[in-house]
Amino acid sequence: MTLQDTSSCPCGTGLSTPQCCGRYHQGEPAPTPEALMRSRYTAFVLELHDYLLTTWHSSTRPRTLAPDPQTQWKGLSIVKSELDSPKASSQTEGGSVHFRAYFKERERWHMLEENSRFVKEGGRWWYVNGTPVVVRLKPRRNDPCFCGSGRKLKLCCKE
Template sequence: MTRTTELSCPCGSQLTLDTCCGRYHQGEFAPTPEALMRSRYSAFVLGLSDYLLTTWHPTTRPAELAPDPDAEWKSLSIVSAEPPLDNSGYVHFRACFYERAREHKHERGREPKGWHVLEEVSRFIKEQQRWWYIDGTPTLSRLKPRRNDPCLCGSGRKLKVCCGE
């Protein structure tokens, strides 16, 4: 789980959690698809599986959603978020995360750890005066940043002195 402070919302908005995504986690409806997507990203960071399920449309919602304790979500960037048309909207985003190695019973013993980026075009629909996540088209790519590259968390510092291995 990524650390947050009173001053920062995990979605990268530069607002406090309480004034940004936290209010949606507490029950206020997100006013736009982008706000809902940002709050869902923050819920992934904070391990709020119940919120993720609550904001997932009942027609596509899985029965359960367990958090991944090996994934440390580091940053979110919005590629595009068009103003919603009618009662539907799309948000294209990229989210970087670091995955710790997992123990396996397979012959190699451990899955590789490392940096990844999840890119998705998410689809949203507005029903009953609220936005719902419907589904998305995700792609997952492994990243290979070097120690002196900028950190993928967006801090502006070098990887080796920030979130480096």
């Protein structure tokens, strides 16, 4: 799956995919943990499993990532993003991103909320791990859509 150059990036910045996460998918290092997290979310949307694996820290990276055709990622919300205070004894930088990602699976809506940890090594940020919580949502048809469009759910991402 790919997005056209004119389409808005799935991560929600409002920029086109090539101006936003697409450049990281092409090899440019993400400058912050939040930028890496947004690009990883977009990689889930676009099913870029190789990118997800290559941005995962080697100490926690799974061997493979199975495709999940049942999951339709619909929206992302950043709750908090921060860099760790530097430690004089450490050569690495760290950071964290608390986010909520909304998805639809088998006609049911869910929210994945995670506090993700990142580390910067060799000039690149890496996803280390997170503490995910998945909650089933029961939206009403007149609720705002989870994709962030501002439209009602019944007129937007109902499919």
